[in-house]
Amino acid sequence: MMRNTSPVGWVPLLAIKVLFEGSLCPFLLAAVVVAVPIMLFTVAIDTWFYLGAVNGKDWVFTSYNFVQMNLVDGLSKFFGTDPWWFYLVVFAPAIFTAMYPAMLTSLFTHLRSMYSKGQTPYLAYYNAFYLLVFSAIPHKEMRFLLPIVPFAFIMISELLSQTIKSGGCQATLASVSIKLFIVVEMAILATVTMFHQRNWEWEHYLTRVKGEPIHSVYTTDSYGSPHFSWFHGTGARVNLVTLNPQ
Known part of the structure; x- marks a missing residue:
């Protein structure tokens, strides 16, 4: 589920x-x-x-x-807690990067646009309510915001489309924002791919390069990499180490 x-x-x-x-x-x-x-x-x-x-x-x-x-x-607090504004100030800007100002603006422009047409602004209601509820929960993670991303970008595209069609300085700013967003996202993708998500390299070395029998593997990372897939069939035992102070 x-x-x-x-x-x-x-x-x-x-x-x-x-x-x-x-x-x-x-x-x-x-x-x-x-x-x-x-x-x-x-x-x-x-x-x-x-x-x-x-x-x-x-x-x-x-x-x-x-x-x-x-x-x-309230056991989620043992995974860490953050203030109520953390999603708006830290995680949401990290997700939307150069489009974050447009995301905030689109909440209001979508409301105004739908109200002027006599329609219900479902997208704005969804995103606003989701952010409100999750901001009230002490434990916060960036991935918890993923359900709002598609709907937020629909509103952003609506805002940018209307802005570019209107012409003038605002249209130029919208065009520059789109190009900047593409550049930033490509840079983030390159950084994550080449440097951040490299926790599979030690597994590749042990199973494909070193060429020696593996007896046991000890790791504290239980979810970031498919350890069992790498060592399946090698006879190695994967041990997940917990850093319990007791």
Whole structure:
């Protein structure tokens, strides 16, 4: 399943559709025909893989456990906490780079454009609500913002298109922003590819270059690289070391 908190931005959209646009019956129909069967199926899969069997008595509700541990019990704080403004000041600029000013501006221009047409600004509502909710959660990570990226760039493209069509200095600024964004993204891609994401090189050296039998591998990185894929079939045992101060 998707991350449990990813659908947060859809809550106000669903509320608008049900409360103000007469979509209660289609919503209930979709819930019964689509949502509930999918949820039951995923619960059965989780139960099967975690407990080894589906006996009808013991069930694994991954979504409930996720919410209970991370939000209710607040255990996510052990992964680190940041102030409420961290997404807006640090992570969002890191994602949108040169387009960050356009992203902020597009929230307001999209609202104005949709209101002038008598339409609901779903994209702005989604992004604003998502940022609001996630900013209230102490534990923050850059990847948590990924669900808003496609919708944000739709609004950005709408803003840039309207600005370029209007001509003048603003059109020139928009054109320069696009070119600058492309250059910055290419530089980031090159840096990440050549320097940052290189944690596979030691595995390649041990399994392909050194040519000696490998008995054991000890690493603290349990998720950044597919260790088990590299050492599968070599007879090596991969040990994930936890840096527990106790």
